[in-house]
Amino acid sequence: MADYKWPEESKKTLIGKRINRIDGPQKVTGRAKYNSDLKRPGMLYGKIVRSPYAHAKVLSVDTSAAEKMPGVKAVKLIDVPKGEVQWVGQEIAAVVATEEHLAEDAARAVKVTYEPLPHFVKEDDFAKAGDRATQADERTEGDPDKGFKEAEVVTEGFYAMPVITHCTLESHGSVTEWEGEDKLNLYLSTQNVSGSAGQIAPNLKIPATNIHVHQDHVGGGFGSKFGPDLWDVQGALLAKMAGKPVKMFLDREAELMVAGSRPSTFAKVKVAAKKDGTILAWDSVSWGTGGLTGAGTPGIPYVWKIPYHRKHTPVLTNIGATRAWRAPNHPQACYVTNSALEDLAADLKMDPLDLFIKNIELCDRAALYKEELLKAAELIEWKKKWHQRGDPAPGHIKRGLGLSLHTWGGRGHVAECRFTINPDSSVAIDLGSQDLGTGTRTVIAIVAADTLGLPLNAVKLNIGDNKYPPAGASGGSTTVGGVSATTRRAAVDALEALFKVVAPALNADPANLEAVGGKIQVKGDSSKSMSWKQACAKMGVTPISINAKNKPNDELSNSGVSGVQMAEVSVDIETGIVKIEKMVAVQDVGLIINLKTAESQVYGAMIMGISYSLFEEKIMDETSGRMLNPNMEFYKLAGILDVGKLQVHMMTGPDQDKRGVIGLGEPPVISPGAAIGNAVANAIGIRVPNLPLTPDRVLAALEKKGGLS
Amino acid sequence: MARSRDPEVKPKKGLSRRAFLSRSAGLAISTPIIAEAELAASAGPAADVKILGPGKVPVTLQINGKPHNLSIEPRVTLLDALRNYLDFTGAKKVCDRAVCGSCTVIMDGKPVYACAVLAIEAQGKQITTVESLSAEGKLHPIQAAFVQNDAQQCGYCTPGFVMACKALLDKNPNPTMEQVREGLGGNLCRCGTYAGIRQAVQTAGKALKGGRTNG
Numbered sequence: 001m002a003d004y005k006w007p008e009e010s011k012k013t014l015i016g017k018r019i020n021r022i023d024g025p026q027k028v029t030g031r032a033k034y035n036s037d038l039k040r041p042g043m044l045y046g047k048i049v050r051s052p053y054a055h056a057k058v059l060s061v062d063t064s065a066a067e068k069m070p071g072v073k074a075v076k077l078i079d080v081p082k083g084e085v086q087w088v089g090q091e092i093a094a095v096v097a098t099e100e101h102l103a104e105d106a107a108r109a110v111k112v113t114y115e116p117l118p119h120f121v122k123e124d125d126f127a128k129a130g131d132r133a134t135q136a137d138e139r140t141e142g143d144p145d146k147g148f149k150e151a152e153v154v155t156e157g158f159y160a161m162p163v164i165t166h167c168t169l170e171s172h173g174s175v176t177e178w179e180g181e182d183k184l185n186l187y188l189s190t191q192n193v194s195g196s197a198g199q200i201a202p203n204l205k206i207p208a209t210n211i212h213v214h215q216d217h218v219g220g221g222f223g224s225k226f227g228p229d230l231w232d233v234q235g236a237l238l239a240k241m242a243g244k245p246v247k248m249f250l251d252r253e254a255e256l257m258v259a260g261s262r263p264s265t266f267a268k269v270k271v272a273a274k275k276d277g278t279i280l281a282w283d284s285v286s287w288g289t290g291g292l293t294g295a296g297t298p299g300i301p302y303v304w305k306i307p308y309h310r311k312h313t314p315v316l317t318n319i320g321a322t323r324a325w326r327a328p329n330h331p332q333a334c335y336v337t338n339s340a341l342e343d344l345a346a347d348l349k350m351d352p353l354d355l356f357i358k359n360i361e362l363c364d365r366a367a368l369y370k371e372e373l374l375k376a377a378e379l380i381e382w383k384k385k386w387h388q389r390g391d392p393a394p395g396h397i398k399r400g401l402g403l404s405l406h407t408w409g410g411r412g413h414v415a416e417c418r419f420t421i422n423p424d425s426s427v428a429i430d431l432g433s434q435d436l437g438t439g440t441r442t443v444i445a446i447v448a449a450d451t452l453g454l455p456l457n458a459v460k461l462n463i464g465d466n467k468y469p470p471a472g473a474s475g476g477s478t479t480v481g482g483v484s485a486t487t488r489r490a491a492v493d494a495l496e497a498l499f500k501v502v503a504p505a506l507n508a509d510p511a512n513l514e515a516v517g518g519k520i521q522v523k524g525d526s527s528k529s530m531s532w533k534q535a536c537a538k539m540g541v542t543p544i545s546i547n548a549k550n551k552p553n554d555e556l557s558n559s560g561v562s563g564v565q566m567a568e569v570s571v572d573i574e575t576g577i578v579k580i581e582k583m584v585a586v587q588d589v590g591l592i593i594n595l596k597t598a599e600s601q602v603y604g605a606m607i608m609g610i611s612y613s614l615f616e617e618k619i620m621d622e623t624s625g626r627m628l629n630p631n632m633e634f635y636k637l638a639g640i641l642d643v644g645k646l647q648v649h650m651m652t653g654p655d656q657d658k659r660g661v662i663g664l665g666e667p668p669v670i671s672p673g674a675a676i677g678n679a680v681a682n683a684i685g686i687r688v689p690n691l692p693l694t695p696d697r698v699l700a701a702l703e704k705k706g707g708l709s
Numbered sequence: 710m711a712r713s714r715d716p717e718v719k720p721k722k723g724l725s726r727r728a729f730l731s732r733s734a735g736l737a738i739s740t741p742i743i744a745e746a747e748l749a750a751s752a753g754p755a756a757d758v759k760i761l762g763p764g765k766v767p768v769t770l771q772i773n774g775k776p777h778n779l780s781i782e783p784r785v786t787l788l789d790a791l792r793n794y795l796d797f798t799g800a801k802k803v804c805d806r807a808v809c810g811s812c813t814v815i816m817d818g819k820p821v822y823a824c825a826v827l828a829i830e831a832q833g834k835q836i837t838t839v840e841s842l843s844a845e846g847k848l849h850p851i852q853a854a855f856v857q858n859d860a861q862q863c864g865y866c867t868p869g870f871v872m873a874c875k876a877l878l879d880k881n882p883n884p885t886m887e888q889v890r891e892g893l894g895g896n897l898c899r900c901g902t903y904a905g906i907r908q909a910v911q912t913a914g915k916a917l918k919g920g921r922t923n924g
Contacts, residue, residue, distance in 0.1 A: 020856050020857060021856070021859060023864075024856035024859070024861060025852070027867050028848065028852040028855040028856055028861065028868070028871055029840070030797075030798070030799020030800075030838070030839035030840050030871075033798065034801075034865065036802075037792070037798035037801075099782075099793070100789060100793055101782065101785065168899060169801065169809070169897075170863070171803075217863070217864060219801070219865030220863045221863075222899075251805065252803065252804050252805055436862075436863060437862030437864060437900055597859060600859045600902070603901060603903075603905070604900045606901065607898075607902075607904070608901045611901075631806060631808070632803070632804035632809050633806070633808050637809075637898075637899060638901075639894050639896075639897055639903075640889075640893045640896070640907070641891075643903050643904075646904050
């Protein structure tokens with residue numbers, strides 16, 4: 001039985017080091033081809049005609065004028081369920097033309113008549129939700145009533161996060177190209193290379209096996225690109241009608257209106273505690289929207305196992321549908337919970353760090369959380385800088401500190417891979433996964449090369465195509481655990497096969513061989529060795545080819561991380577502008593394969609978190625039912641000026657290594673809302689309940705508090 | 710919050726695409742090139758105005774030192790010309806309205822948003838795209854610094870950042886961190902690679918000019 005377990009610290013040559021991502025040179029030179037960069041022979045450009053109404057009956061669609069427009073090659077209607085559009089941007093018809101602007105002209109020439117119907121797009125005031133409020137999800141754990149009876153302090157608060165969008169820089173879409181009547185090449189921008197053919201096949205009425213999916217790079221997904229969309233189906237159908245390949249990528253307006261959003265959460269919370277800070281009970285009433293579909297219930301109280309009663313009501317709105325947004329429901333749950341606990345600390349005049357540590361046994365992995373809290377506190381100089389609520393310093397710039405903690409699962413998904421060692425000594429790995437920019441390619445190559453005792457560039461890696469063995473979608477932070485485990489198993493098996501081939505020549509038992517430094521040698525005896533090239537030549541003409549598949553619960557991957565973040569902000573109480581001075585992230589993630597790209601994930605997640613904490617909101621207009629900011633001037637992302645000093649501390653060492661590999665993409669994006677919101681409250685002396693913390697909201701909170709000082 | 714880039718970058722004269730699209734009556738025309746749709750909204754052509762379009766017109770773009778001849782409508786942006794009519798796809802189409810910088814190219818030494826320049830306006834100018842930086846198969850020091858500092862994730866904004874960095878360092882090889890932040894404030898990244906980018910600019914500045922002499 002092969003021993004697949006991860007190498008000990010002393011044996012690791014590449015695993016855990018800081019390695020440059022192997023596709024970095026492609027990306028920085030512009031040579032990396034995204035599917036939105038493709039140009040196929042005779043390719044047409046597609047455009048979708050979209051509803052300007054949030055709710056309306058479609059009375060008629062007249063495509064006759066559009067069909068006669070210059071360059072137009074095909075126009076088709078899109079089936080609107082029950083003849084009623086349900087959000088602005090819903091698809092009505094699609095056109096393809098020889099040039100992009102000609103397709104836009106033609107889309108504008110499609111005449112649609114509507115009968116507007118009542119819509120509902122703003123859920124912030126629950127009293128107005130009426131019958132848009134659906135069945136509440138109500139739940140009790142433990143005995144919260146007892147806690148409230150015994151309480152010496154009850155803190156009440158309100159916390160809200162709006163709907164935000166994914167805003168992937170490469171918009172959603174595809175290039176579709178038919179080969180004959182029933183074979184399709186699908187160049188999709190996706191987080192799910194292996195799983196896309198099966199999703200689109202029924203719409204195209206061809207077998208999934210006839211669909212070839214290929215993607216070298218994807219320009220961002222964040223949970224919004226798990227399969228082909230309606231517009232990809234339309235693109236493929238139009239490509240067939242026109243007999244030409246079709247590029248159908250969303251423009252930015254459509255991208256922000258319909259291609260994914262994160263559900264909102266509004267929560268009224270009561271927390272019961274003793275005067276010494278012992279947390280006793282939780283009660284919350286919350287609501288939120290994910291469009292017209294349910295969006296799940298944020299798991300509040302979050303991380304802290306407080307006896308609770310909670311009631312969450314999904315509210316249906318006529319906005320584009322929600323999609324998984326990096327760590328679904330966690331940022332909302334985290335923000336509500338850690339904000340309420342910080343408010344409790346303020347009511348008790350306690351340092352929230354002390355409150356957290358006092359109650360830390362309410363968290364799983366309490367010792368780890370405590371260690372991370374103390375490390376983060378050291379890095380941000382918490383004990384030196386923290387003050388009671390309201391910065392006592394004179395002047396209009398007020399500084400404050402805030403903290404938060406989070407959790408995520410992140411066990412590896414199931415991935416398969418084909419691992420080949422050739423007689424000419426080359427090594428190839430084929431794996432139907434995808435690299436979202438998280439560093440997946442590099443991780444696979446590191447595991448393979450480390451296992452074989454070879455340099456990184458000795459491994460030829462093929463991913464991003466459904467002709468390779470299938471791997472799971474890249475979501476839920478499951479990729480690194482999956483691809484690293486399956487690669488490890490394959491590499492170990494392939495190496496064992498090679499050992500059997502070369503053992504006679506070394507006059508040794510195959511079980512007594514090892515691959516080190518580009519050689520195969522008798523364990524611990526470098527005098528009995530041969531080079532990797534010589535060893536491979538012993539195969540004759542037949543390569544070693546191994547198909548491997550990791551097991552969902554093997555020891556190579558694990559689940560359940562902690563993580564702590566702290567923020568230091570300054571707030572100008574005259575303008576209401578919040579500035580991030582510094583943010584610190586302390587993150588455990590089990591065995592780290594590539595420290596460099598792991599740190600990048602955490603930096604990136606903190607920045608994305610700063611972005612949604614300070615700037616991002618899908619602003620809906622009650623009257624027109626439209627999104628008011630479907631563009632990047634007014635749907636703001638944090639820029640390089642906005643992010644302050646950032647510091648990442650990864651938890652490393654034997655305690656982490658022995659856990660195995662755990663996913664990292666999601667956990668560090670969860671805490672920024674709470675950490676920053678708490679820091680602002682600490683700075684200005686009052687809670688600003690709603691994210692993003694825009695100047696108007698900060699000033700409104702200050703006014704409520706009763707002035708500027 | 711404020712995002713600025715070198716104010717010189719913004720077209721002071723010439724027809725920006727946004728102005729073109731807005732078709733505001735009474736728009737002051739100071740350019741010798743005008744599209745017909747614009748003309749219809751203005752008082753009438755001045756004697757020295759050349760009318761182009763709406764049909765296709767011959768356009769020659771000088772890209773990375775070589776001329777490229779195209780036949781395109783005057784409304785086609787430089788970005789669409791690069792991506793759809795030629796094969797310079799390093800510049801990306803993201804916001805398509807001069808906000809995010811993913812389409813940044815260098816035009817006569819200055820960084821511009823290629824989505825906000827009409828191809829006809831770019832004639833006669835030296836256009837440098839990201840593809841030219843590693844033309845001989847070797848990474849430019851800025852690109853090497855981006856790789857070394859992991860200043861990219863999904864990579865879609867990366868070519869734009871590389872070009873904005875080049876424009877910055879060409880002008881000022883020893884930027885302070887504040888100048889780095891100002892110089893790159895017109896580019897946006899969704900994955901959050903700014904920490905690596907800040908480091909990369911410093912590394913590249915050192916490689917290009919032997920480094921900063923003081924803080």
